[in-house]
Amino acid sequence: MDFKNTNDSVTHRVRAFTERVARLKENDLYYLNMPVEEILPDSKVLLRGHVMGMYASYSYLGLVGHPRINEAAKKAIDKFGTGTNGVRMLAGTLTIHKELEETIANFKHAEAAVTYSSGYVTNLTVISSLMGRGDYVFSDKLNHASIVDGCLMSGAEFRRFRHNDMEHLEGLLKNAPADVAKMVVADSVFSMDGDIIDLPKVLELTKKYNAWLMIDEAHSVGVLGKTGTGIEEHFGLGDVIDIKMGTLSKTIPSVGGYIASNKDIITFLSHASRAYMFSAALPPAQAAAANEAFKVILDEPWRIEKLNENTKQFIGGLKGRGFDTMLTETAIVPVLCGDDDMAFAMTREAQHNDVFVLPVASPAVPEGLARLRATVTAAHETSEIERAMDVIGAAGKKLGLIK
Numbered sequence: 001m002d003f004k005n006t007n008d009s010v011t012h013r014v015r016a017f018t019e020r021v022a023r024l025k026e027n028d029l030y031y032l033n034m035p036v037e038e039i040l041p042d043s044k045v046l047l048r049g050h051v052m053g054m055y056a057s058y059s060y061l062g063l064v065g066h067p068r069i070n071e072a073a074k075k076a077i078d079k080f081g082t083g084t085n086g087v088r089m090l091a092g093t094l095t096i097h098k099e100l101e102e103t104i105a106n107f108k109h110a111e112a113a114v115t116y117s118s119g120y121v122t123n124l125t126v127i128s129s130l131m132g133r134g135d136y137v138f139s140d141k142l143n144h145a146s147i148v149d150g151c152l153m154s155g156a157e158f159r160r161f162r163h164n165d166m167e168h169l170e171g172l173l174k175n176a177p178a179d180v181a182k183m184v185v186a187d188s189v190f191s192m193d194g195d196i197i198d199l200p201k202v203l204e205l206t207k208k209y210n211a212w213l214m215i216d217e218a219h220s221v222g223v224l225g226k227t228g229t230g231i232e233e234h235f236g237l238g239d240v241i242d243i244k245m246g247t248l249s250k251t252i253p254s255v256g257g258y259i260a261s262n263k264d265i266i267t268f269l270s271h272a273s274r275a276y277m278f279s280a281a282l283p284p285a286q287a288a289a290a291n292e293a294f295k296v297i298l299d300e301p302w303r304i305e306k307l308n309e310n311t312k313q314f315i316g317g318l319k320g321r322g323f324d325t326m327l328t329e330t331a332i333v334p335v336l337c338g339d340d341d342m343a344f345a346m347t348r349e350a351q352h353n354d355v356f357v358l359p360v361a362s363p364a365v366p367e368g369l370a371r372l373r374a375t376v377t378a379a380h381e382t383s384e385i386e387r388a389m390d391v392i393g394a395a396g397k398k399l400g401l402i403k
Contacts, residue, residue: 024344028348029341029344029345029347029348030344031344031347031348031351031358031359032358034047034356034358035047035048037049039054039064039065041065041379042062042379042380042381042384043057043059043062043377043379043380043384045356047356050354051354052351052354052355052356053354053355053356053380053384053387053388054356054377055355055356055357055374055375055376055388056356056357056358056373056374056375057375057377058219058249058250058251058375059250059251059253059377059379060219060222060223060250060251060307060331060375060377060378061222061228061251061297061303061304061307061377061378062303062377062378062379063222063251063252063253063293063296063297063303064253065253066253066293066296068292068295068296069253069289069292069293069296070289071292072288072289072291072292073285073286073288073289073292074285075288076096076284076285076287076288076289077284077285079284080094080096080284081284082283082284082285083280083283083284084280084281084282084283084284086280087276087277087278087279087280087281088276088281089270089271089276089277093281094281094284094287096284096287096288096291097115097281097282097287099291100115100282100287100288100290100291101113101114101115101258103291103294103295104246104258104260104294105260107229107294107297107298108229108230108244108246108260109229109232109238109239110239110244110260110261110262111261111262111263111266112260112261112262112263112265112266112267113258113259113260113261113266114258114259114266114269114270114276115248115256115257115258115281115282115287116256116257116258116259116273116275116276116279117255117256117257117275117279117280117281117282118247118249118255118256118257119146119218119245119246119247119248119249119256119257120145120146120257121146121257121275121279122146122245122247122256122257122258122259122275123144123146123147123149123150123216123245123257124146124149124150124153124275125150125269125273125274125275125276126150126214126243126245126259126269126273127147127150127151127153127154127183127185127214128150128153128154128155128274129268129269129272129273129274130154130183130212130243130265130268130269131151131154131155131156131181131183132154132155132156133155133156134156134157134180134181135154135156135157135180135181135182135183136156136157136159136176136177136180136181136182136183137151137154137156137157137158137159137182137183137184137185138159138160138161138169138172138173138182138183138184138185138211139151139158139159139160139161139184139185139186140160140161140163140164140185140186140187140190140197141160141161141162141163142163142187142190142192142193143185143186143187143190143216144187144191144216144218146216147185147186147187147216151185156183157176159172159176163190164195164197164198166198166201166202166205169184169202169205170205170208170209173205173208173209173211174209176209178210181212182209182210182211182212183211183212183213183214184202184205184206184211184212184213184214185213185214185215185216186202186214186215186216187215187216187218187219188215188216188217188218188219188220188224188230188231189217189218189219189220189223189224189231189330189332190219190332191218191219191332192332192334192360192364192365192371192373193326193327193328193332193334194325194326194327194328194329194330194331194332194333194334195326195327195328195329195330196220196224196231196234196329196330197215197231199215199231199232199234199235199237199240199241200235200237203237203240203241212242212243213240213241213242213243214241214242214243214244214245215231215241215243215244215245216245216246217230217231217244217245217246218245218246218247218250219250219330219332220234220330221246221250221251221252222250222251222252222297222303222304222307223251223304223307223330223331224330225304226301226304227297227298227301227304228251228297228298228301228303228304230244230246242261242262242265243259243261243265244259244260244261245257245258245259246258246260248282248286248290248293251293251297252290252293252294253289253293254282254286254287254289254290254293255282255286256282256286256287256290303378304378306378307331307376307377307378310331310376310377310378310380310382310385311330311331311333311376313376313382313385313386314331314333314374314376314385314389315328315329315333317385317386317389318333318335318374318389318392318393321389321392321393321396321402322393322396322402322403323335323336323392323393323396323401323402324336326371331375331376331377332373332375333374333375333376334360334371334372334373334374335357335371335372335374335392336369336370336371337359337370337371337372337401338368338369338370338401339367339368339370340359340361340362340367340370342370342399342401343359343360343361343370343371343372344359344361345395345399346359346372346392346395346396346399346401347359347372349391349394349395349398349399350372350391350392350395353391353394353395354391355387355388355391355392357372357373357374357392358372358373359371359372359373360372360373372392374392
């Protein structure tokens with residue numbers, strides 16, 4: 001590639017990454033953007049002619065390919081076509097969009113809901129629409145990048161509290177001016193570590209210091225709670241979160257994001273948030289698929305029970321083999337590797353034995369905390385999980401990560 005300026009910062013950043021990728025490829029350590037040829041039943045994929053067990057999927061309840069969901073999507077295409085006429089405010093809102101939002105509101109025990117084109121965009125636009133200059137926003141140190149970017153984009157005073165450290169959060173809230181708008185925002189389940197925010201304590205602090213509470217439930221819907229409705233059900237707290245954010249691309253096998261809240265907040269967001277005003281609506285098939293998926297979760301509670309059983313097996317089995325799985329208590333199971341090259345090598349060994357896992361390395365996580373970010377779903381069978389753990393265990397011994 002010919003660079004315009006061989007000395008500027010853009011050139012240095014691009015070159016550093018391209019050289020890193022080239023080095024990884026030369027040493028058979030590059031396993032990003034893998035070309036999955038087909039998604040198969042029972043949490044398997046076809047990749048380079050090999051059937052592999054999928055342990056990097058967000059489809060926690062195994063709903064990808066569910067016949068009811070597929071059928072709903074097909075009917076929506078027959079009725080509405082494959083796209084929309086444009087933004088909902090100007091080109092009209094399809095009835096399937098309104099139906100989906102009503103379904104979400106009911107599922108999340110909220111008055112109303114609004115949907116967006118992606119989860120990332122949802123956090124970006126909602127935080128930056130509700131908060132502004134002079135306001136204060138408080139974010140857990142391990143929150144998703146979309147939350148961080150939304151906080152920065154808002155122009156509000158941005159304060160980050162140590163991960164799940166309620167004492168630190170209270171200190172920051174106490175030091176903020178009493179007469180300004182405040183918001184505390186956190187992931188429900190943290191996407192790299194798999195642990196859960198201390199919602200009861202966060203709720204207590206937001207009430208004490210008169211702050212809004214926003215929780216990102218991307219990884220808790222379908223995972224937490226007896227019926228899979230999320231973190232409020234998990235802690236038995238009822239309808240206590242002011243702004244409930246979630247995605248439609250993880251447990252829900254579609255695409256998009258949503259906010260569930262009171263009617264006034266939703267009215268504001270559906271008229272004032274830029275991602276709603278200036279971005280096209282969800283394609284009809286994706287809206288219909290998401291709508292049906294929420295119903296399937298409630299109709300098939302055995303999926304949550306199976307996921308919980310598989311999660312316990314996976315975490316317990318990996319710990320028993322000598323791995324550090326950090327503080328996870330959910331289907332996101334980090335297998336701590338230490339340095340980046342160890343995580344890449346562990347991935348290579350696992351994939352060479354038909355176990356699809358992927359590495360997470362710096363800068364996505366701090367240096368020295370690289371890991372396999374493994375996941376388990378309700379679609380995995382007990383015997384398959386045992387085999388995957390045996391493969392990961394053998395890789396760890398071969399590479400000297402465990403004894």
